[in-house]
Amino acid sequence: MASVTGPEIERLIQLLARLPGLGPRSARRAALTLIKKREQLMVPLSSALQIACERVVVCSNCGNIDTCDPCTLCSDPRRENTLLVVVEDVADLWALERAGVVNARYHVLGGTLSPLDGVGPEDLTIDRLVARVAEGGVSEVILALNATVDGQTTAHYVTDLLAPTGVKVTKLAHGVPVGGELDYLDEGTLAAAIRSRTPF
Amino acid sequence: MASVTGPEIERLIQLLARLPGLGPRSARRAALTLIKKREQLMVPLSSALQIACERVVVCSNCGNIDTCDPCTLCSDPRRENTLLVVVEDVADLWALERAGVVNARYHVLGGTLSPLDGVGPEDLTIDRLVARVAEGGVSEVILALNATVDGQTTAHYVTDLLAPTGVKVTKLAHGVPVGGELDYLDEGTLAAAIRSRTPF
Numbered sequence: 001m002a003s004v005t006g007p008e009i010e011r012l013i014q015l016l017a018r019l020p021g022l023g024p025r026s027a028r029r030a031a032l033t034l035i036k037k038r039e040q041l042m043v044p045l046s047s048a049l050q051i052a053c054e055r056v057v058v059c060s061n062c063g064n065i066d067t068c069d070p071c072t073l074c075s076d077p078r079r080e081n082t083l084l085v086v087v088e089d090v091a092d093l094w095a096l097e098r099a100g101v102v103n104a105r106y107h108v109l110g111g112t113l114s115p116l117d118g119v120g121p122e123d124l125t126i127d128r129l130v131a132r133v134a135e136g137g138v139s140e141v142i143l144a145l146n147a148t149v150d151g152q153t154t155a156h157y158v159t160d161l162l163a164p165t166g167v168k169v170t171k172l173a174h175g176v177p178v179g180g181e182l183d184y185l186d187e188g189t190l191a192a193a194i195r196s197r198t199p200f
Numbered sequence: 201m202a203s204v205t206g207p208e209i210e211r212l213i214q215l216l217a218r219l220p221g222l223g224p225r226s227a228r229r230a231a232l233t234l235i236k237k238r239e240q241l242m243v244p245l246s247s248a249l250q251i252a253c254e255r256v257v258v259c260s261n262c263g264n265i266d267t268c269d270p271c272t273l274c275s276d277p278r279r280e281n282t283l284l285v286v287v288e289d290v291a292d293l294w295a296l297e298r299a300g301v302v303n304a305r306y307h308v309l310g311g312t313l314s315p316l317d318g319v320g321p322e323d324l325t326i327d328r329l330v331a332r333v334a335e336g337g338v339s340e341v342i343l344a345l346n347a348t349v350d351g352q353t354t355a356h357y358v359t360d361l362l363a364p365t366g367v368k369v370t371k372l373a374h375g376v377p378v379g380g381e382l383d384y385l386d387e388g389t390l391a392a393a394i395r396s397r398t399p400f
Contacts (some may be wrong), residue, residue, distance in 0.1 A: 019230040
């Protein structure tokens, strides 16, 4: 390909191919789209990326990604201060906010404990979480971690560390997803749904 | 979402979502990946886009996209001057070059005739193609257009316009794709494969 087009375009394609969801072929398509829509898409995207490079920061309080520190969520006075939702990743925080189901503060751990991948407590923001809770004012910590082995291991670890603070620690309910069909669910989910059945 | 993260990040996500192959959800994932890999990915991509914005041009001779005009292909002295391959789009040119199956010059039409979409001959580079062939030196024009109704309509139109020049006009063979199974092929392809059968 080096002889077909300039190295600058090749470089653009290679970088686009490193985005999740884009492979080498779709990266080429994306590059061609960008070049064809120069004014409507390539120029704005270039400047949006430059602004993001310069201004995006990780909130030193909760770990959210924003252009100010503390982030929009941490400095929002309408948020419930007594409720702290712990998530693995910023994507999970955004998912909960899109759903708009909880009015709380957040804490992003930055991952889960994973001995096999060499991720220990020091790689996550667990210390910072314990410090935030110890500062007082929080009456409930909701562990909104993924229902994976690593997620649940992390949940247990965090719960143990929070025990001395006496704060109430809860976790998300397991059960049948809304709109889900029993036939397609795994046994673990069905067992959890039976176990946690509620009065009709 | 406006209250969760800065408007700059929202804008980046919206622009990424306009790339082919990325939807709103994968654009968010891509934006988070970019932000997490700031030095390895976001900064290089930002500068690659800026360079592309400034330097990418359409070759005034063949319609290829490059950072020089005439493009790398048009100024390559090792290319066969007598063979001219006509394609709809730059992506088709790149696909043929990746396959490395023909050592020729190219001509990018910029689309196909499509009365329903309001695309007429004046929207394509057909005039320029006829002028290039009329200049002489070309002994064969290969119409490498898509095997769609619009592609074939365009092929007929171009062939008629090229007839006065007396140049040989050929088109790509139709048949069973290499590695393809008969059971999965449509009747049109099977009919073409039978019609154009070759001695074994």
